[in-house]
Amino acid sequence: xxxxxxxxxxxxxxxxxxxxxxxxxxxxxxxxxxxxxxxxxxxxxxxxxxxxxxxxxxxxxxxxxxxxxxxxxxxxxxxxxxxxxxxxxxxxxxxxxxxxxxxxxxxxxxxxxxxxxxxxxxxxxxxxxxxxxxxxxxxxxxxxxxxxxxxxxxxxxxxxxxxxxxxxxxxxxxxxxxxxxxxxxxxxxxxxxxxxxxxxxxxxxxxxxxxxxx
Amino acid sequence: xxxxxxxxxxxxxxxxxxxxxxxxxxxxxxxxxxxxxxxxxxxxxxxxxxxxxxxxxxxxxxxxxxxxxxxxxxxxxxxxxxxxxxxxxxxxxxxxxxxxxxxxxxxxxxxxxxxxxxxxxxxxxxxxxxxxxxxxxxxxxxxxxxxxxxxxxxxxxxxxxxxxxxxxxxxxxxxxxxxxxxxxxxxxxxxxxxxxxxxxxxxxxxxxxxxxxxxxxxxxxxxxxxxxxxxxxxxxxxxxxxxxxxxxxxxxxxxxxxxx
Numbered sequence: 001x002x003x004x005x006x007x008x009x010x011x012x013x014x015x016x017x018x019x020x021x022x023x024x025x026x027x028x029x030x031x032x033x034x035x036x037x038x039x040x041x042x043x044x045x046x047x048x049x050x051x052x053x054x055x056x057x058x059x060x061x062x063x064x065x066x067x068x069x070x071x072x073x074x075x076x077x078x079x080x081x082x083x084x085x086x087x088x089x090x091x092x093x094x095x096x097x098x099x100x101x102x103x104x105x106x107x108x109x110x111x112x113x114x115x116x117x118x119x120x121x122x123x124x125x126x127x128x129x130x131x132x133x134x135x136x137x138x139x140x141x142x143x144x145x146x147x148x149x150x151x152x153x154x155x156x157x158x159x160x161x162x163x164x165x166x167x168x169x170x171x172x173x174x175x176x177x178x179x180x181x182x183x184x185x186x187x188x189x190x191x192x193x194x195x196x197x198x199x200x201x202x203x204x205x206x207x208x209x210x211x212x213x214x
Numbered sequence: 215x216x217x218x219x220x221x222x223x224x225x226x227x228x229x230x231x232x233x234x235x236x237x238x239x240x241x242x243x244x245x246x247x248x249x250x251x252x253x254x255x256x257x258x259x260x261x262x263x264x265x266x267x268x269x270x271x272x273x274x275x276x277x278x279x280x281x282x283x284x285x286x287x288x289x290x291x292x293x294x295x296x297x298x299x300x301x302x303x304x305x306x307x308x309x310x311x312x313x314x315x316x317x318x319x320x321x322x323x324x325x326x327x328x329x330x331x332x333x334x335x336x337x338x339x340x341x342x343x344x345x346x347x348x349x350x351x352x353x354x355x356x357x358x359x360x361x362x363x364x365x366x367x368x369x370x371x372x373x374x375x376x377x378x379x380x381x382x383x384x385x386x387x388x389x390x391x392x393x394x395x396x397x398x399x400x401x402x403x404x405x406x407x408x409x410x411x412x413x414x415x416x417x418x419x420x421x422x423x424x425x426x427x428x429x430x431x432x433x434x435x436x437x438x439x440x441x442x443x444x445x446x447x448x449x450x451x452x453x454x455x456x457x458x459x460x461x462x463x464x465x466x467x468x469x470x471x472x473x474x
Contacts (some may be wrong), residue, residue, distance in 0.1 A: 007219055016311040020286045052336040069400040089243040115415065119216055126417045126440055128338055132218045132260055152218060154291060156313075156338045157387075175217060197291050197313060199255065201473045 002028055005210065007045035008070065008086075009035040010050075010060045016085065018049045021196035025207040037069035045210065046073045049196075050085030054110065054159070055097035057085055067103060074105055074188055081209045082190030087183065088159060089201070090190050096159050106183055106190070108164040117176035125176050128158045135171040135181045135193070143170070143182075143189050143208045151201040153193035160192060187214035218470040219434050219462065220441035221455055222293075222419060225250060227264050229273035229315035230289045237243035248283045254286045254448070257455040258338035260470060263289065263389075263443060266296035270299070278310045295389070297345055304331055304424045308339060316389055318343040319362045322369055325383060332384025337416075340384040346406055351440040357403050359408020373406070374413045381414045388414055389443065392422040399425025399446075407437030419443050427453060427461040434467050 005026070007019050015033050022031045032039065040046055048070060050057050061067040074080055082090045094100045094110035104109070117125040132152040137144050160179035170189065171182030183190045189209065195202035226233050231245040251262050262284075266277045274297070294307050295316020310386045315335075321328045321342050332340045345365060350357035358373035377388050377389040390410050392403035394465055402420045411418045420439035424430060424447055433439045447453050453461075 016282075016309065017285055017289070017313070018257070021289050024287075024289070051338060105322065125217075127415060130338070130387065130417050131220050131440070133216065134474070148473055152470045155217075156291075158337075167353070194291075196289060199290050199473075203289060 002030070003044035003210070004030050004032055004042070005045045005047060006034045006040045007031065007047045007049065008040055008066060010057070010064060010066055011035070015049060017194075017196040018047060021075060022047065022207055022210070025203050026210060029210055032038055035056035035064060035066065037065045040066060040069040041072050043073070043078070045079045045081075046070065047081045047083065047209070048089070049083040050089060052085060053097055054085060054088060054094045054100050054102070057089055058100055058102060058127050059061065061089065061103075064165050071103060071105070077187050077214070079209065079212050079214055080188045082188070083196070084157060084192060084194060087190035087192050088161060090180075090183075091161055094159060105188055106161075106164060106168060106185055108161045108168075108180065108183065110159050111162050113176060119176065128156055128159070129175045130156045133173050133175065133181075133193075135173050137171050138166070138169045138182075139184075141170055141184060141189075141214050143184070143205060145208050147208075149199050153191075153195065153198040153201055155181075155193045157192060216468055219439075219471075220419075221258075221349070221430070221458055221462075222261045222441055222443045223254045223259050223444050223455065224263040224264050224265060224421070224445045226445070227266050227268070227277065227280065229268045229270070230276035230472060233267070244304060247280050248287060251284045251288045251292075251434050255290055258459055258470070258472075259455050260442070261292065262289040263293040264293065265316075266294060268297065278306055278411070281307060281310040281312050288303045293341055293389075295341065301331060301334055304335055304339075308335060312339075314339045314341050314387070316341045316343045318345065321380060322360060322362055322371065325379060328380055328385055329383040332386070337384045337386035340385050341387045341389050341419075342377075342380040343389040343391065344373060344377060344380075344410070345391050345393050346403075346410075348406070356409065358406050358409070361393055365396070374409050375386050377410045381416050385416060387419065389419045389421060390439075395423025396421075398423050401425060401429040402437055402439075402442075403435040404432060404437045407433060407439050411438035411440075417441065427458050428465075430458055431462050431465040431467060434462070435465070
C-alpha cells in the first residue's frame with residue numbers, strides 16, 4: 001500500500017493530531033498535510049477534518065478552491081473521510097452563523113443542539129456535547145471492522161447532522177435526541193466524533209479507512 | 215446510555231518535567247510527561263490536563279515540545295493551561311497538538327481576551343479555569359469569590375457571575391477549583407460545584423480536594439459536574455484511573471469502561 005493520503009489543511013485548527021494518528025496506523029501509506037487543491041486531487045485517499053465555525057470553514061474552502069478539489073475527489077470515487085466540522089461541511093446546509101450553504105455531498109442538515117436540552121430522565125444536558133458517547137452502528141461496514149457496536153468515541157460539538165435517509169446513517173448517537181454520528185454515501189464516510197482523539201476505537205477506525213476499498 | 219462523565223488526571227509540568235512526583239510502581243522516569251501521559255491513557259483516562267508552571271521564557275519552548283511529543287503518542291484529548299496570556303500562546307499550543315487551552319488569570323485581567331480567543335479558535339478549545347474561595351460567613355448564604363496567584367489575591371469577582379460571564383464570552387468549558395479544598399483531600403466543595411454547574415450552559419470540570427473515590431461520585435451526582443479532575447490520588451498510586459471508573463460506574467455514574 002503506497003497510497004498517498006491527503007489531510008486537507010485549510011487553516012482551521014489542529015491537524016497535527018489527525019496527521020499523527022494516521023501516521024501511527026499507516027502501513028506504508030504516505031500522510032501529507034496539504035492546502036494545495038492539486039495535491040488533494042492527486043491523492044489516493046482524502047481526510048477532511050475541521051474545527052471552528054462553519055461560515056469560516058466554507059469561506060476558506062471556496063476561497064482556496066479546496067471545495068471543488070474535494071468534490072472532484074468524491075466524484076472520482078476515491079475514499080474520503082470527513083471529521084467533525086468536515087462532516088458538517090459535506091452536508092447541504094448548516095443553520096450555524098444564521099445559515100450557511102455547505103458542499104452538498106449529503107442531503108443532511110446541520111442543526112443546533114438547542115439551549116434547553118434534556119435527557120430522558122429530565123436532566124439538563126450541557127452544550128457543547130463534549131466527551132465520550134456511544135455510537136450505535138447503523139449497518140455492517142468495513143469502516144466498523146474490529147469496533148464494537150456501541151463503542152464510545154470522543155465528541156466535541158454544538159451542532160449535529162440530522163435529516164439523512166436511513167441508508168446513509170452509518171452510526172447513531174443520542175444526546176437529547178438521536179443524530180447522525182457517522183454518515184456514508186458510496187466512497188464518502190464522515191464522522192461527527194474525533195477518531196484521532198478516541199483512543200483505540202478511533203485508531204481502529206482510521207486504520208480501517210486506510211484499507212477501505214469502496 | 216449516554217454521554218460518559220470524564221476522569222481527567224492533571225499533571226503539573228515545569229520546563230518539560232512533571233513535578234509533585236508521580237509515583238507509579240514500575241515507571242522508568244517519573245518526571246517524563248510523555249511516559250506518564252501514555253500510562254494514564256493505557257489506564258483509561260478520558261482526557262489529560264497539563265498545568266504548565268514554567269516561569270522562564272525558554273522553558274515555555276520546552277513545554278511546546280512536550281505537548282508535541284504527547285500529541286504524537288497519546289490519542290485522547292489534551293488540555294494545557296498555565297501562563298496563557300496571548301492569542302499567540304493559544305495558537306502555539308494548539309499547533310503543538312493541544313486540543314484545549316486553559317485560561318485563568320489572563321481572563322481576570324482582561325475578560326475580552328476570552329471573547330477574542332473563542333472567536334479566533336472556537337469555543338470548543340477555550341477552557342476558562344476558575345479558582346474560587348468561599349467568602350460568606352456561616353450564617354450567610356453561600357458566596358464565592360475569584361482568587362488569583364494560587365489563591366492569594368482576591369479579585370472581588372463573584373464566582374457564579376464570573377462563570378456566567380465567561381461562558382457568555384465564549385468559554386466552552388469551565389475548570390472549577392475550590393481553593394478552600396485544594397490539597398485537603400476532604401472532597402470537592404459540592405455547593406460551589408452545584409452553583410456553578412447550574413449557572414452555566416457548558417460542561418464543568420470539578421477540581422480540588424479529592425481524597426477518595428466517593429468524592430468523585432459526589433462531585434458528579436451532588437455537584438452536577440460533567441468531569442472530575444484529580445492529581446495526587448492517581449499520581450501516588452492510591453487508586454488507579456480504572457478503579458476510579460469502576461467505582462463510579464458501580465455507583466450509577468455513566469462511565470467509559472474499555473471501549474464501551
